[in-house]
Amino acid sequence: MNTSIPKLPLILRPFILSLFLSLSVLLFISTQTPLHQRKTTSSSDQQPPPVSSTTTKATTTTTSSSSGGLRIRPGYSSYNAYIQHQLNKTLNPKLRQIWTTRDWERKVKVFSQFFDSLKQRHLLSNSSKALSVGARVGQEVEALRRVGVADSVGIDLVPYPPLVVKGDFHAQPFDNGTFDFEFSNVFDHALYPWKFVAEIQRTLRPRGVCVLHVALSRRADKYSANDLFSVGPLVELFKESELVEVRKVDGFGLDTEVVFRKKEK
Numbered sequence: 436m437n438t439s440i441p442k443l444p445l446i447l448r449p450f451i452l453s454l455f456l457s458l459s460v461l462l463f464i465s466t467q468t469p470l471h472q473r474k475t476t477s478s479s480d481q482q483p484p485p486v487s488s489t490t491t492k493a494t495t496t497t498t499s500s501s502s503g504g505l506r507i508r509p510g511y512s513s514y515n516a517y518i519q520h521q522l523n524k525t526l527n528p529k530l531r532q533i534w535t536t537r538d539w540e541r542k543v544k545v546f547s548q549f550f551d552s553l554k555q556r557h558l559l560s561n562s563s564k565a566l567s568v569g570a571r572v573g574q575e576v577e578a579l580r581r582v583g584v585a586d587s588v589g590i591d592l593v594p595y596p597p598l599v600v601k602g603d604f605h606a607q608p609f610d611n612g613t614f615d616f617e618f619s620n621v622f623d624h625a626l627y628p629w630k631f632v633a634e635i636q637r638t639l640r641p642r643g644v645c646v647l648h649v650a651l652s653r654r655a656d657k658y659s660a661n662d663l664f665s666v667g668p669l670v671e672l673f674k675e676s677e678l679v680e681v682r683k684v685d686g687f688g689l690d691t692e693v694v695f696r697k698k699e700k
């Protein structure tokens with residue numbers, strides 16, 4: 436008779452716990468909104484990337500608000516401050532040592548599996564001319580070459596010859612229609628996501644394939660310049676392409692593979 440009385444709280448415990456967790460998550464999210472962020476510096480301080488002038492205007496509108504699942508992190512006083520922040524990690528000699536030794540084989544193997552899978556799905560082939568955007572020391576370029584994609588190269592702010600050449604992904608150092616295939620797992624590092632995407636679409640040939648690895652389920656690191664909450668904003672940005680595929684992956688903290696194919700025109 437009285438056995439059911441002490442049981443009731445036990446049964447309720449998971450519900451109370453989940454209620455508590457939900458409230459914590461809500462509280463956390465509310466502290467992440469732009470309202471609570473430190474005030475964005477005035478748009479006149481914000482330097483455009485070294486190309487178009489239309490970008491400056493777009494920055495002004497997007498940094499100040501969250502735009503349907505893509506939020507630009509505020510707080511960079513200038514384009515150069517953003518680049519310096521990126522360089523601070525990429526140029527770190529201790530880290531570069533680790534990336535090129537201890538991390539090397541493990542990461543090349545995982546990238547090779549991704550590229551093998553893309554070959555099997557006919558999104559990449561040995562004869563593809565391939566680019567990896569934000570390739571750092573080029574583990575993914577090594578992987579592309581290893582699976583047979585001989586004509587592949589990476590770009591990053593810091594070169595790592597011969598796998599990676601110097602280039603800002605906001606202003607790729609390549610002509611229109613250069614590549615059959617582009618890969619990137621650094622979308623979150625773009626201060627101007629629309630420029631990042633426009634440059635990929637510009638340097639892809641018609642029917643060329645772009646594969647992005649992005650984080651949707653967790654927020655990326657302190658070097659990220661934007662946060663993405665769904666695939667929707669990507670589809671909007673890739674206006675000249677069609678969405679081919681979205682699938683879950685386990686790619687160094689990035690959980691979603693999104694594949695686009697540039698339209699014929």
Ligand SMILES: C[S@@+](CC[C@H](N)C(=O)[O-])C[C@H]1O[C@@H](n2cnc3c(N)ncnc32)[C@H](O)[C@@H]1O
Nearest residue numbers: 521525569570571591592602603604605621624
């Ligand atoms: C998280 S790391 C990823 C490195 C590599 N893709 C990997 O998986 O090992 C991000 C890289 O993006 C590069 N990066 C950041 N901003 C860039 C920009 N504007 N243009 C080119 N590369 C940039 C950084 O230098 C850094 O090497």
Ligand SMILES: *[C@@H]1O[C@H](CO)[C@@H](O)[C@H](O)[C@H]1NC(C)=O
Nearest residue numbers: 516517518519520521522523
């Ligand atoms: C980069 O690192 C240098 C030296 O460690 C520091 O003075 C500078 O403020 C850092 N810049 C950014 C943008 O983080």
Ligand SMILES: *[C@@H]1O[C@H](CO)[C@@H](O)[C@H](O)[C@H]1NC(C)=O
Nearest residue numbers: 554560561580581582583584
């Ligand atoms: C592509 O290259 C790989 C690695 O060199 C090779 O094993 C394979 O036979 C090549 N051809 C095709 C169609 O994958």
Ligand SMILES: *[C@@H]1O[C@H](CO)[C@@H](O)[C@H](O)[C@H]1NC(C)=O
Nearest residue numbers: 610611612633634636637638
């Ligand atoms: C390259 O592509 C851009 C964007 O699509 C376009 O504005 C530009 O005119 C093209 N340049 C050449 C040389 O075709």
